[in-house]
Amino acid sequence: MENNFIQIDVTVCYKYKISGKNSGMYKGNIMTETIGLMEPLLPPQNASELNDLALDLVAKSSAFAGMLNPVVASSVGNLVRSMNCYYSNLIEGHDTHPYDIDRAIAQDYSSEPEKRALQKEAMAHIAVQKMIDAGKAPDICPLSSGFGKWIHKEFCERMPEELLFVENPDTGEKIKVIPGVHRNKTVKVGRHIPPRPENLDMFLRRFDEAYDARGLSKCTGKKRHACL
Numbered sequence: 070m071e072n073n074f075i076q077i078d079v080t081v082c083y084k085y086k087i088s089g090k091n092s093g094m095y096k097g098n099i100m101t102e103t104i105g106l107m108e109p110l111l112p113p114q115n116a117s118e119l120n121d122l123a124l125d126l127v128a129k130s131s132a133f134a135g136m137l138n139p140v141v142a143s144s145v146g147n148l149v150r151s152m153n154c155y156y157s158n159l160i161e162g163h164d165t166h167p168y169d170i171d172r173a174i175a176q177d178y179s180s181e182p183e184k185r186a187l188q189k190e191a192m193a194h195i196a197v198q199k200m201i202d203a204g205k206a207p208d209i210c211p212l213s214s215g216f217g218k219w220i221h222k223e224f225c226e227r228m229p230e231e232l233l234f235v236e237n238p239d240t241g242e243k244i245k246v247i248p249g250v251h252r253n254k255t256v257k258v259g260r261h262i263p264p265r266p267e268n269l270d271m272f273l274r275r276f277d278e279a280y281d282a283r284g285l286s287k288c289t290g291k292k293r294h295a296c297l
Contacts, residue, residue: 102268110279146202154194158187161258165191186229193227212280214273222249238262 112119134142151174155167165187169179173188174195197220200206207219225233225248233246238257246252253266264272 102264104272104275106264107272107275110276150195150198150202153198154191157194158190162260163187163190170195182231186231189227189229190232193224196227197223210280210282212282214277218249218251225249 137145151167151170154170155165158165165184169184169188170191172178173192178188179185200223201211201220207216209215209219225246234243235246235252235256235258236243237255239255242254244252244254244256251266251269255265256263
């Protein structure tokens with residue numbers, strides 16, 4: 070009898086064949102994608118100690134921000150955006166050295182096409198961060214799929230054309246990324262194999278449900294900042 074890997078967590082699921090290319094285990098067996106794969110999305114309800122720590126962190130952060138000279142705060146913001154850019158891109162296998170990011174900020178781009186493209190990607194990342202920090206993002210909760218689609222659109226529209234392609238892990242097919250639009254094919258990002266396209270809506274519905282401002286403590290849902 071065939072040994073199948075089945076995760077039973079919710080009633081809605083999708084079964085698909087895992088190939089040797091996109092998995093080091095369960096080759097030839099059946100795996101089930103369910104929203105349980107992304108759980109837990111929140112700490113347990115009785116995690117009072119964790120809640121206290123989070124509130125304490127927010128209070129101290131706000132107090133510290135109020136003590137900073139505006140010029141210093143702006144400089145710290147620039148530094149943090151650059152740092153976030155470096156690590157976020159590194160997660161996806163794009164190793165843009167901080168020195169090259171600083172060069173791009175100064176409009177000093179490399180003569181090497183590949184390195185220059187990564188520098189432009191870094192600038193796109195930083196530009197969208199600046200929009201968010203300046204309050205130019207849509208007036209919706211940041212913890213929502215709608216906000217994520219807005220970020221995706223703004224980011225990809227600033228990306229160099231050669232980086233707007235991802236690869237199908239099974240066929241090697243190059244797939245064009247459309248800004249602000251969910252993909253309709255299987256892709257691979259770095260070493261990560263994301264959910265299959267037909268399951269994206271299922272996962273995003275659960276994401277929106279879990280982080281709905283009306284269901285979170287200390288969050289009224291009236292302002293975006295209340296959702297943070």
